[in-house]
Amino acid sequence: MSENKKYNYPGRLSILRFLKDAEGVRRNPIPFHKRYFEKFGDSFAIRIGFSKHIILSRDNEIAQYILVKNQKNYHKSKFQSIYLSKYLGKGLLTSDGDFWLKQRRLIQPAFHKQKMNQLVDNMNSTITLEIDNLVEDQSINVFPVMSNLAFNVVAKSLFQLSTAENKFERIKFIIEEVQNFLIKEIRLPHKAWWFSLSGQVKKHLKLAEENNNIIREIIEERKSSTEEINDLLNMLLETRYEDTGESMSIEQLIDEIKVLFIAGHETTANALTFTLYLLGKNPEVQQKILNEIVEIESHTENIVEKLQKMTYTNAVLNESMRLYPPAWITDRQNLEDDSLGEFKIKKNTLIGVSFYELHRNPKYWENPDEFIPERFLGEQKKESMQYFYPFGAGPRMCIGTGFAIYEMCLTISQIVKKYVIKSQNYTVQFNPLITLKPVNVEVSFSKR
Template sequence: MSKNKYNYPPKLSIARFLLDAEGVRRNPIPFHKRYFDKFGDSFSIKIGKSRHIILSRDNDVAQYILQKNHKNYHKSKFQSVYLSKYLGKGLLTVDGEFWLKQRRLIQPAFHKQKMNLLVENMKSIIVSELDNLQKEEQVDLFPVMSEVAFNVVAKSLFQFSISEEKLNRIKFIIEEVQNFLIKEIRLPHKAWWFSVSGQVKKHLELAEENNRIIQQIIEERTSSKNEVNDLLNMLLETRYEDSGEGMSISQLIDEIKILFIAGHETTANALTFTLFLLGNNPEVQQQVFEEITKIESETEDIVEQLQKMTYTNAVLNESMRLYPPAWITDRQNVEDDILGEFNIKKGTLIGVSFYELHRNPKYWNNPDEFIPERFLGDQKKISMQYFYPFGAGPRMCIGAGFAIYEMCLVISHIVKNHHIISLKNTAGFNPLITLKPVDVKVVFSKR
């Protein structure tokens, strides 16, 4: 394809982009909306002489790069370089043959039958975490849900193998490293300062400390020979198809770090927004309560209960439509390609805003309204075509089933025991790597 045959979606001028840069850095979503309203479902930015960025809320673009031609679209440097510097080379940060090998290895540990084995333990952790939920006073939801979600992941990974001290240290390190990573990504012009001031070195040392803590836990488990029903045990039992060998300790550490990061913050975000929406929609909250009460009268089996939570799942889906925890994804094409009506050069950075796609009026009626019925009956089949709470295609989140079980258990336990009242009609958020809730406050009262 010759140079003059490349063509791109309508262009946002570099001058406009630079004028808006500081605001975009703080919160890109209002700016993205303005650009989509002006240019349509995809727009582009030209950087320098030949580099292009495309941002899209077009479902055809999302399906093409994530599913139909996914082999030509690898993760961007943001994910493969920045994240891997601190998180290592796990499923989230690698591409190509190595990613495929790891995915095939780890997938069986997240099979539905395996997840069913973890449910009892998961429920007992959730019940104990929510026992001391503050009542009749303002509660800032995100810190509470973050604590619950982190402990569910940690204790599902290491059922009996971790002290509170180690648990708290892992949590502290993950939060510190993640906050610094955001600064590095959003303030690239300060890279020199982060380096000379010792901040990069400090955070790399924290990441190494995290590695040592996890390695110690793994070594204690392997030397104890105890049979424990947790994710660590499932991962230790996995074997590569070609060699019959298990993962190396260093690779296992990298995968566990990814599970911590991907498995706790996104879940905490989704739970926070879901409870906020229930607090603003008492009639929906009542329907969830009635469904849970009915199900619990029919069976005591937790897995059966989860499988019957049709309406609760619809509520959760509608919440993740409005506030997708992983609100944006990006890819770069390995070779020149035709993307819809556009001929794009290899190395083009393509971002898909799930936040905007999930609110695109082309696909959703009354897109800004909370309507759980979108995910019930025949309507669900239509909605699922435009719905990306866990990504799509071969790289769809491996822990989606785990997250849905966990969130349904948390929602059902809270709604069964409490009335939720939200104190505001709108939820604040900060679009970082995930869509992080800000100052979302509710009051819980005993039901």
């Protein structure tokens, strides 16, 4: 049997069509993906060279298979890991295999619900300070505001000590600079020689090293302090590996903190921005959130108890993340040959799952492009959760899910309680980078 007959792939996009669309795909792949899915069905393939294939899918069975059921055969792509690890090191986001599992088991307890409950007072007061500074009664680009809020919540949750505050702005600047350059490297691989020759790679590696040094200083200050502080850094310093009883090395701790900064602030800022846009277009949904908050606050002042009762607010956030998933796509490569549904695929096939398209696939969702928070209430919620991936799925599901939900519920409830939100855009624009980034989303806030 010839090698070609041994394997079979989904409907194939011609390499000529792919090359013709390449520039448009680089700017925004989503409209092109939509067109290809409509032509080929829920999965399509591109052949690179004689035997290498890439698959893109919006099929829930494929998502479940590679992320959950047979996840051991599917690692993150080398392409993703190599680019990210150059600047981020070997944290949870970029590592794989046994090392990743060892780190996940070590860090997971710091994100247990009981631990998160200890952080909510600090989180809530940080959010209150940010919301008190909102510009009122004029249209503003809301993403930078939410980005600043989310960054400060992560920074204060990681490092509660006020002596670190003067370093936060520099960390934020470096993260944004390095991330913007990283996007250029990923989107324009043919310019790698120029980025290297012109000194841009060297410049950004130097910035990444400066970031490492700032975080190292904060850690060293903490280790020499006798003060009892209840933050994520303290929780991570107290963790111990099961087999040796040792703590993380300083270098590994730095890598994990960088991941928490990046994964914990931009995805949340994206989700909050899209949610505010949707609320601004749907005043009746704002009113329902307000009614829920007033009802909850008539029974309790305890923040954790309030969060546990925010059923409708949570449904609104879920529906927002269904329409605009912050982490809009994921990829995997299979270590061995495998059967993927009806397809037989060769090892090292690159498989992308578009959560953006899966979340809007009419096979799973009725009126998929409409904003209907009730999808995530009562009996409907059980059905919806089967096809819902805002934080990924399986063992590699985002470790900070609980943290993010707390932060977003507190932010939305505080804003709705204080302001009437109005959207100034008829439609929303976004840029699908590593995350789904909102573009020029204009919102106004007026006092209730």
